[in-house]
Amino acid sequence: MGYNNQDSDASPALTDTPVIRIEASRGWVSLKLRELWEYRELSYFLIWRDIKVRYKQTVLGAAWAIIQPFFTMVVFSLFFGQLAKIPSDGIPYPIFSYAALVPWTFFANGLGKASNSLVGSSNLIKKVYFPRLAIPIASVLSGIIDFVLSFIILIGLMLYYGITPTANVVWLPFLLALSFIIALGVSLWLSALNVQFRDVQYIIPFITQLWLFATPIAYPSSILPYKWKTLYAMNPMVGVVEGFRWALLGTDTAPGPIIIVSSLVALLLLVSGALYFRRLEKTFADVV
């Protein structure tokens, strides 16, 4: 630090120090992304903390990251695949549903955790200043380890079923980023609302459940009539899930238009969520 603790009549520290002006903000405010970037180290530490403590004092530890999507897949395969005989685009039903459950679990867990993240960090919010956006961002991102673990199982399943991925796997990072954006966009709305109205925390499991069935996880989107496709793609997770299957399993439902619609919806969610979040941010410390 260029700090001068000598007799500092020249006060060198002041010439290059930033001037912060604190006053009431009105209406819509800027996102202050630059400041968020300056605090990236804090976001990193928050993610690191979440990951470190997540499976502390559990018997199965990180195995929980795999158990959740894997057993959902087993149940789906049994009821939807075997009993209800739901079609799966010519792919073995277990891997068909699991390839969708991997990004879905990342999304759903991120949504659940991030929506409650502000309330859960009330102590931090009331005592320390930092861009509050860092909290939900860190919450969603900390699910990445779980995603990686369940993805490894997915690779194992693909080997078992002898499925080789198409060249389209290069799109996977983009699809993962898309699901991150959707989870974050929705969480920004819900976490900010949750500060004022704790009703939100009761709504979230319900939303997640409905959303699961509105997304082609247990069934292929190909069973829907064509004219509904565009409307269906307004659910941005449709793009992510279909994209995963297309990239990894080579389903022929080329998701181009769907992904474009999904991406646009996701961006809309993110931007509107961030603006709403920033607008309510000033009340967090007083209300949470």
Next chain:
Amino acid sequence: MSDLTIRVENLSKQFHIGGKQESYSTLRDVLANAVTAPLRKTGRLLRGQATAAADLNETIWALKDISFEVKKGEVVGIIGRNGAGKSTLLKVLSRITEPTKGYAEIHGRVGSLLEVGTGFHPELTGRENIYLNGAILGMKRPEIIKKFDEIVAFAEIEKFIDTPVKHYSSGMYLRLAFAVAAHLEPEILIVDEVLAVGDARFQKKCLNKMQDVGQEGRTVLFVSHNMAAVARLCQRAILLEEGMIVKDGPANEVVRRYLSSEIDISAIHHWDDVTKAPGDDIVRLRSVGVRDKENQISESIDIREPVWVDIEYDVLRPDQIFVPYGDVYNEEGVHVFSTFDLDPAWRRKPRPTGRYVSTFEIPGNFLSEGMFFVSLAIWTFTPHFYDYFYVHNAVSFNIIDHGDGNSARGDYLGRMAGVVRPLLRWSTQFDPLTRP
């Protein structure tokens, strides 16, 4: 002005407080509200004014038109009663909450310590928490790495650095938390009451650390209820009352003002309305006064001079026996001594009706510097114990040491501890033939 670090202009902060409107009178009201409130709230929500408490019109101004400036290197104490707005002011300056009106300008990096151990996670080890807490307080990683050993040594937890902090004793936990905070190096440090941690020895260490911070030329804003700490650490203090600045000036003066306003007493207390005076129809207090050697009622007394406390009372029923009695407390609430009237003129003797003035003299060179509060009573032990009245903090006075060199402090000008400060007789034996 290049040496200005903080400028606060007409800063105000309003809070909505939930209150009486929520006490529904009937079940029907409760039900009706349950139906309509969500609708109203939803409407407001869509307009983006989601404030759950906005239904309740009741608001308070936690800060009202606060204006002040702080120069670089100043250590400023902020004092006031609970609810006076001190913490709100620090929160606004730390950017945790927004002001409603007015603005503040801050030149430089701010480190705020509104609580020690913010963000500590019980499952993480001491080492991990140092990094996490450091990042939360705004330290960069290289900075934490550089200071790591110093922090661990300051907290005295070397052996337990890789143990999860949930296994720490509460003392260890607080020491670690303060140690991280104490090694922040912002240009402006905002501190709220963090010195109230740990045992006496560690508190002293923290106070010294704070003093170092001030001497390094950093600007410090410091909220505390510990007046001795404020008076010692700060050159300047700001007294807040109901969200407004009532006094801003040298720390000693402001602390004194706070203490006297806090207890609202003076060197003379006279009861004009006899019926409201302490006592009953046997004996009734009239007035209490503190007198100096010039026989003047005085609130400040030279430490070398005696103090006289006069208790004026009316005896309304004849042939009773009374024992006037006094308690003297210092500004920290320490009970310095008690004293009974043992004057042989009236001791164990029945008194005729009339007005009496009983006086006790506190010798010079006895009390230490600071404020003293006198509580008074009239008791009797005959025929059996009876307490006619007890007046808490009836009068107060200040003992002042001008430091002329002939009081007990001699040539020392620093802070002297102790409840009393007698001028003791010292003697030194000298024998040049004895070798150690």
